[in-house]
Amino acid sequence: AVTRTFSIIKPDATRRNITGAVTKMLEDAGLRVVASKRIHMSREQAEGFYAVHKERPFFGELVDFMISGPVVVQVLEGENAMQANRDIMGATNPKDAAPGTIRKELAESIEANTVHGSDSDENAAIEIAYFFKPEEIVG
Numbered sequence: 552a553v554t555r556t557f558s559i560i561k562p563d564a565t566r567r568n569i570t571g572a573v574t575k576m577l578e579d580a581g582l583r584v585v586a587s588k589r590i591h592m593s594r595e596q597a598e599g600f601y602a603v604h605k606e607r608p609f610f611g612e613l614v615d616f617m618i619s620g621p622v623v624v625q626v627l628e629g630e631n632a633m634q635a636n637r638d639i640m641g642a643t644n645p646k647d648a649a650p651g652t653i654r655k656e657l658a659e660s661i662e663a664n665t666v667h668g669s670d671s672d673e674n675a676a677i678e679i680a681y682f683f684k685p686e687e688i689v690g
């Protein structure tokens with residue numbers, strides 16, 4: 552089925568001016584950008600977004616990194632979009648990511664790993680609603 556997922560192009564990618572290269576890899580994987588905006592998250596916004604990780608040892612650094620520069624938040628649409636996006640992103644740690652994936656080809660480290668993608672359809676709906684109003688999504 553055609554579904555939607557949520558993606559963030561992270562500050563390491565905006566800093567290196569490679570948001571187009573990342574988006575091309577998403578599009579080449581069959582995903583369509585149906586909403587996109589460049590934002591600079593507040594600390595409160597980033598903490599809320601990553602609330603599921605707040606007990607993790609890396610939470611503070613993760614939030615600091617995610618507010619260190621602008622990001623591009625996107626809604627992606629395609630056949631089984633959540634899984635298709637996870638496949639093209641590759642493993643969280645670029646050292647473990649397969650050749651041809653965004654993280655293998657472009658990421659700097661496990662923290663500066665270029666992209667976030669929702670890990671389930673349920674979380675995709677929650678994450679999309681965190682950043683986008685329904686009318687901002689144009690399929």
Ligand code: CMP
Pocket residue numbers: 604609613643661662663664666667668
């Ligand atoms: P993301 O998909 O955005 O979700 C949580 C993020 O935490 C993850 O990608 C990584 O970029 C980041 N992170 C930083 N350190 C770690 C770690 N040791 N293990 C897992 N994720 C980490």
